[in-house]
Amino acid sequence: MSVLIVGSTALDSIKTPKAENPRLLGGSASHASVAASFFAPVKLVGVVGEDFPKKYLQLYKKHKINLDGLQILPGKTFHWSGEYEVNMNNRRTLATELGVFETFNPVLPKSYQDSPFVLLANIAPALQSHVLTQMRRPKFVVADTMDLWLNIALPDLLKLLKRVDGFVLNDSEAKQLTKEDNLMVALKKIHKLGPKYVIIKKGEHGAILSSPKGMFVSPAYPLPRVVDPTGAGDSFVGGMMGYLSTANGSIDDNLRRAMVYGSVVASFCCEGFGLNFTNKITRPAIEARFKELEKLTRF
């Protein structure tokens, strides 16, 4: 089955202690869509400007991502630039130019409206809601977010949370949202906001799922070298939703394995700038790392 993914489609200029890379393909929808494409057909919803490089459209097409929902508008593509500190854990935003995103009004093509799996990747929660409203009875809807929306669009986010099945956020966002330092307690509080499935991402420490069938402590793939973690969280949810949409059985049966597949794609993402490394991987490489994670965690 197919996955509809809405989110940001951007150009990222990323500085790390070792290198500087201007105008890479980035954005939550780009990372999530490529990650999901290794498992399932993807329908992308987004907007770019007329300056959007053709090679990036070709990259989407190489991964058979349906672009009927990608608007190309007069103006500039959303541009983010940021810098990572030595340990790659802290990053700061140097500049954000919204460009065509400022007036983005996602309108779903008819062929998109029946997608059974919907990933509302990180983007303003009002836009996430607007896309969801255009869907016909999707089977499973997951939203991701970021601290920015907790700060400037919390009422919108809280409205959205009542309408989704799953919600994904990182540990510091979970603490901020619930004003609670203990993640077990935070999970309970987030369930009360609506979602049946809550996933807290912990970066290099993996992720935790809280669901009707109990909790799952998901591992991260240990990497000896992190080149650029931008998009790792988006790759995680993208890979997860891609796998989920093609697996037989119930969501509860498959979500744990889906999270581990998400972790695997996220690990590849960290090994190159932007999508440079993820772009080159294959399904067998994903399967090999999945098996490694099975071995790494068995006791």
Added chain:
Amino acid sequence: MSVLIVGSTALDSIKTPKAENPRLLGGSASHASVAASFFAPVKLVGVVGEDFPKKYLQLYKKHKINLDGLQILPGKTFHWSGEYEVNMNNRRTLATELGVFETFNPVLPKSYQDSPFVLLANIAPALQSHVLTQMRRPKFVVADTMDLWLNIALPDLLKLLKRVDGFVLNDSEAKQLTKEDNLMVALKKIHKLGPKYVIIKKGEHGAILSSPKGMFVSPAYPLPRVVDPTGAGDSFVGGMMGYLSTANGSIDDNLRRAMVYGSVVASFCCEGFGLNFTNKITRPAIEARFKELEKLTRF
């Protein structure tokens, strides 16, 4: 088989945002010995002053800990006092009074020298070495440490590392010791210092083992409430060595399960001040939580 454990035997005064507890039973050897005692007979090596409360000797005895190697000397018991911040992750030392520890010279009773399993719990590395020298061909020797020894006794620690099978330290200590921010790279560097088995503790994020048979990502038991994390790391290595010493088969066959048992005892430790909670648990409670961790991590 029995485990010999040397380390500090102390009185801990612990302040948290919610409570203050003076003169609890503490110290690395106390925590590790009680943790190991749920699995195996323990032989304790340590020193206390004449002010050491009788009830704490009784606590050791309740757990059938052999005290032939516990010296009771004129003077005061080692006393540590510390304070935790709101999130329980950061602590600061308020006072350290070495007391009888200042001149501690551990002399092993004859009956101790044949112990096949040796845990050199956190204490000055010169003392750890001195105990190891008195052992006859132990089967498996593990050392723990803390940042203090990296700062003031690094040459002693490096000498010790050439003589042990396993080395346990936490993530920030691993980074400090190797001047390396990536834990996978740090693990490799630590192997070069001697130990075949290196375990990096990551607190609430679990632990990582690097061994001749590969890596293991060990989970932590998720707790909805942390009362006092003091001694959790000592409980982890104590539980691990206790289980290892009684399990059939090779170290490589058993070390992963041993680490998970260590995690379980450490989780109980965090649920009360000092040894208050650990003191009350039973082997069936440990087994139940071990099974829960199996379920929490299966995919």
